[in-house]
Amino acid sequence: MATTGSLTGALVRLQLKLSWRYTMSSVAMKVGSLIMALMLLGSVIPLMWGMFAMRGTSIATRGEVLTSGFALLTLLWPIMVTMMTGSNDMLDAGRFALYPVRMGRLMPGLVCSAAMGLGGVMMLFLGIGYVASWSTSPGTLVAAVIGWIVGFATCLASSRALAALLADVLRRRKARDLTIVVFFLVIMGFSIGTQLVSRSLAAGSITTNPDEFFAGLSKTASIIAWTPFGWSWGLPWALASGQGFKALLWLVLAIAWLVLMAWVWAHQFGKRLTSQLDAGGEAEKITKANPLDALLPATPAGAIAKRGLRYFRRDPRRLISVIAILMVPFLMAISMSMGLNDAPPDQRILMMQVLTFSPALAGWMVAIYVGWDISYDGSALATQIVTGVTGRDDRWGRVLAALILYAPITVVLIIGFTIYTRQWQVLPSVVGVSAALTLIGMGIGSWIGSIWQIPQPPAGSSLVGRNGTGGAAGFGASMIGMFLPVIMTLPVVALAALALLVNPLFGWLALVAGFGLGALVLWWGVRSGGRRLDRTWPEVLAKVTWKG
Amino acid sequence: MEFMTSDPLDPSPVPDGEPSRRARQVDFNATPAMLLSHLVKTFGAKVAVNDLSLAVPPGCLFGLVGPNGAGKTTTLSMVTGLLRPDQGVISVLGRDVWADPASAKALMGVLPDGIRLFDRLTGREMLMLTAQMRGVPAAVAAPRADALLEALTLTADATTLVADYSAGMTKKIGLACALIHNPSLVILDEPFESVDPVSGEAIRSILHDFVDRGGTVVMSSHVMELVETLCDAVAVIAEGRILALGGIEQVKNGEPLQQRFLELVGVRDVSLGSLSWLGQS
Numbered sequence: 009m010a011t012t013g014s015l016t017g018a019l020v021r022l023q024l025k026l027s028w029r030y031t032m033s034s035v036a037m038k039v040g041s042l043i044m045a046l047m048l049l050g051s052v053i054p055l056m057w058g059m060f061a062m063r064g065t066s067i068a069t070r071g072e073v074l075t076s077g078f079a080l081l082t083l084l085w086p087i088m089v090t091m092m093t094g095s096n097d098m099l100d101a102g103r104f105a106l107y108p109v110r111m112g113r114l115m116p117g118l119v120c121s122a123a124m125g126l127g128g129v130m131m132l133f134l135g136i137g138y139v140a141s142w143s144t145s146p147g148t149l150v151a152a153v154i155g156w157i158v159g160f161a162t163c164l165a166s167s168r169a170l171a172a173l174l175a176d177v178l179r180r181r182k183a184r185d186l187t188i189v190v191f192f193l194v195i196m197g198f199s200i201g202t203q204l205v206s207r208s209l210a211a212g213s214i215t216t217n218p219d220e221f222f223a224g225l226s227k228t229a230s231i232i233a234w235t236p237f238g239w240s241w242g243l244p245w246a247l248a249s250g251q252g253f254k255a256l257l258w259l260v261l262a263i264a265w266l267v268l269m270a271w272v273w274a275h276q277f278g279k280r281l282t283s284q285l286d287a288g289g290e291a292e293k294i295t296k297a298n299p300l301d302a303l304l305p306a307t308p309a310g311a312i313a314k315r316g317l318r319y320f321r322r323d324p325r326r327l328i329s330v331i332a333i334l335m336v337p338f339l340m341a342i343s344m345s346m347g348l349n350d351a352p353p354d355q356r357i358l359m360m361q362v363l364t365f366s367p368a369l370a371g372w373m374v375a376i377y378v379g380w381d382i383s384y385d386g387s388a389l390a391t392q393i394v395t396g397v398t399g400r401d402d403r404w405g406r407v408l409a410a411l412i413l414y415a416p417i418t419v420v421l422i423i424g425f426t427i428y429t430r431q432w433q434v435l436p437s438v439v440g441v442s443a444a445l446t447l448i449g450m451g452i453g454s455w456i457g458s459i460w461q462i463p464q465p466p467a468g469s470s471l472v473g474r475n476g477t478g479g480a481a482g483f484g485a486s487m488i489g490m491f492l493p494v495i496m497t498l499p500v501v502a503l504a505a506l507a508l509l510v511n512p513l514f515g516w517l518a519l520v521a522g523f524g525l526g527a528l529v530l531w532w533g534v535r536s537g538g539r540r541l542d543r544t545w546p547e548v549l550a551k552v553t554w555k556g
Numbered sequence: 557m558e559f560m561t562s563d564p565l566d567p568s569p570v571p572d573g574e575p576s577r578r579a580r581q582v583d584f585n586a587t588p589a590m591l592l593s594h595l596v597k598t599f600g601a602k603v604a605v606n607d608l609s610l611a612v613p614p615g616c617l618f619g620l621v622g623p624n625g626a627g628k629t630t631t632l633s634m635v636t637g638l639l640r641p642d643q644g645v646i647s648v649l650g651r652d653v654w655a656d657p658a659s660a661k662a663l664m665g666v667l668p669d670g671i672r673l674f675d676r677l678t679g680r681e682m683l684m685l686t687a688q689m690r691g692v693p694a695a696v697a698a699p700r701a702d703a704l705l706e707a708l709t710l711t712a713d714a715t716t717l718v719a720d721y722s723a724g725m726t727k728k729i730g731l732a733c734a735l736i737h738n739p740s741l742v743i744l745d746e747p748f749e750s751v752d753p754v755s756g757e758a759i760r761s762i763l764h765d766f767v768d769r770g771g772t773v774v775m776s777s778h779v780m781e782l783v784e785t786l787c788d789a790v791a792v793i794a795e796g797r798i799l800a801l802g803g804i805e806q807v808k809n810g811e812p813l814q815q816r817f818l819e820l821v822g823v824r825d826v827s828l829g830s831l832s833w834l835g836q837s
Contacts, residue, residue, distance in 0.1 A: 292716070292717065292720070293715040293716055294678050294681075294715050294716075294717065295715050306688060306693070306694060307688070308688065308689045308690075308691065310688065311685045311686075311688035311689045312689070314685060314688075315674060315677065315685055318676065318677060318681070319674075319676055322676035322717070323676050385674070386672050387670075387671035387672045388671065388672045388673050388674045388675070390638050390668050390671045391668070391671070391673055391674065391686070391730075391733065392674075392689065393637060393638060394636050394637065394638065394661060394664070394666040394668065395661065395686060395689040395690050396637075396657065396658050396660075396661030396662055396690075397689050398658070401689075466672060542657075545637065545638075545657075546637070546638055546639050546640040547640070549638055553671075
């Protein structure tokens with residue numbers, strides 16, 4: 009029988025070996041990991057240096073900055089870890105269910121393995137900085153070491169507790185799908201939020217005065233220190249401020265919180281060790297007919313379009329792309345309208361007119377999506393190939409599905425944006441440019457999608473990351489797919505510019521040219537992409553099959 | 557009982573101790589339903605299919621048997637247009653699969669193994685959309701879909717996403733998709749894997765009826781008992797080559813198929829000496 013110690017060692021070695029193998033699995037992974045490690049080092053080293061430098065600052069400044077900073081890290085830690093590992097969790101209790109080990113013997117090893125990895129290394133360096141910052145007196149030094157140990161342990165325990173709680177939920181496909189979409193929305197929210205905040209800072213609508221800033225921080229920090237994420241990190245602050253009772257209370261609360269997190273993890277883990285399999289609840293029934301089916305012809309292309317429409321909603325990867333595409337015009341509009349207030353009046357009208365063109369961007373994104381759609385099929389594409397569907401029907405079916413979903417949305421967006429900007433005179437140009445970008449993009453996408461495919465992990469296999477990358481070929485293809493439609497739309501854009509600057513009548517020319525040119529390129533793309541597919545179905549199937 | 561009814565016109569008495577169904581007489585001189593000539597496929601240094609030639613007569617249930625890695629799936633993938641052969645010619649009912657894929661594929665119904673399905677569709681949607689891709693009018697496809705779902709005991713799950721199906725149910729819906737357009741030749745890769753005995757019996761009777769009405773079935777399997785009781789003719793392959801080919805009785809040569817198979821493949825004598833600790837307390 010192995011002892012607890014050797015079991016711990018075995019688990020840590022296993023974790024390191026798997027991480028190493030995963031990191032070294034491909035050139036893209038090696039490069040990606042190197043970049044990530046450099047970025048982490050690049051952020052950690054200045055932070056460490058900053059914390060060393062903070063030794064000379066007042067107790068209040070150190071307390072406020074360090075407590076709120078580390079509390080935020082403690083809050084984000086479990087979320088980040090869960091997103092990175094997803095359902096591919098090596099430390100998942102289910103993996104140990106078949107072995108004759110009790111939980112008590114597994115836990116030390118699992119804690120150690122959880123501390124391995126980039127996050128653990130980062131926390132070690134940051135912890136050194138934190139302790140150094142408080143090393144101005146023996147009392148605060150000891151308090152900082154205790155605070156760091158308890159805080160780090162809380163990070164580990166809470167990330168395991170969250171993963172264990174989610175694991176129960178994530179065994180159901182429906183919940184897994186939903187989680188992927190929600191996580192994506194959270195990330196989008198974060199990135200839009202930071203953009204808004206930084207722009208507001210630049211525009212002066214949020215204070216940049218250091219005194220006001222620190223006053224605000226001081227208020228926030230004193231609240232944060234009283235949350236479960238701040239208790240342990242506030243220890244040296246309370247002690248240095250001469251509040252021994254507060255420090256003791258925080259220590260007790262921090263340890264209690266750690267014990268609670270560890271208990272939740274252990275409890276869930278123990279439950280999963282003995283009840284691994286379940287049916288995952290009642291499967292959902294879909295009885296309603298899709299009303300959009302009536303719009304589609306009873307041809308092979310129509311069948312592929314019907315499937316595509318269903319997949320937009322039922323495949324989380326495609327649902328995410330739908331949401332992302334719909335957000336693009338709004339992101340563009342938000343960043344443009346922020347600059348509006350400062351602009352002189354004559355420029356404002358021009359900017360409003362340009363803003364009216366934002367919906368065309370959605371069309372551009374849709375087109376890029378059409379190009380990659382076949383990659384998301386994975387090996388299921390085989391069931392389509394054996395039916396003998398022609399490449400042309402395949403291309404046309406995918407274009408139809410995207411058109412039926414996005415064309416009405418684009419129309420609504422165009423009308424909405426024009427109502428907002430009240431620039432009705434540019435409407436013909438907007439419609440023309442949008443049509444050109446969408447249709448040309450779909451044509452180019454249909455053609456490129458027949459040449460290059462990149463295997464994608466199947467729907468619901470992991471929350472983030474592990475996306476297929478096609479190396480140099482994939483990069484080249486996505487560049488062509490992105491920019492060739494823009495270049496080919498330039499004549500229509502030129503007409504739209506003439507309408508803005510010379511005579512609005514050019515707008516009507518842009519409208520006609522947009523649809524005409526777009527239809528021509530779409531027809532060409534579907535035809536040549538289809539022919540290529542007919543010649544290369546087996547090779548395409550091999551390329552879209554995910555070997556993960 | 558199923559075996560008796562599936563071949564009611566056969567007047568010959570069933571000998572004792574034999575499987576209760578007599579294999580159909582197979583005419584290897586008839587124009588083949590599936591013809592492979594000098595097929596070669598290599599993956600790097602590994603030769604998966606090695607100069608394989610095979611003619612499957614029409615109107616029979618043909619079994620392709622072999623150990624793991626023998627080249628069964630590779631061969632069937634080349635027949636169904638999913639994998640391009642390095643050399644050789646494949647024709648299906650007179651149509652060259654790689655020169656004229658459209659007309660060859662129209663005659664075939666295919667159940668591939670080891671691939672994902674478009675599993676975010678419900679069982680019924682998958683059947684109806686397969687029919688539409690095959691050019692079967694909806695008015696014809698709808699009653700066929702209902703009948704297939706009923707025969708394969710999937711009616712209650714027709715509106716459930718295939719992603720939520722069990723492995724056996726997924727196999728069955730794949731089989732239904734292979735039959736919905738009423739093909740002349742059905743290619744099935746491991747059709748009985750993870751299928752429960754009741755559904756297995758249903759699949760057997762569906763396949764027998766199909767062959768009795770003139771269709772041809774080519775199926776792969778590594779379960780010898782199954783092939784022995786189900787198939788009329790068989791090819792034993794190993795390392796990408798054919799070791800034996802013929803009517804089932806002819807290949808068996810008076811022995812159980814399992815025994816004959818082990819002889820043909822050349823079974824390694826498993827000495828259990830080093831495993832003597834197993835089961836000792």
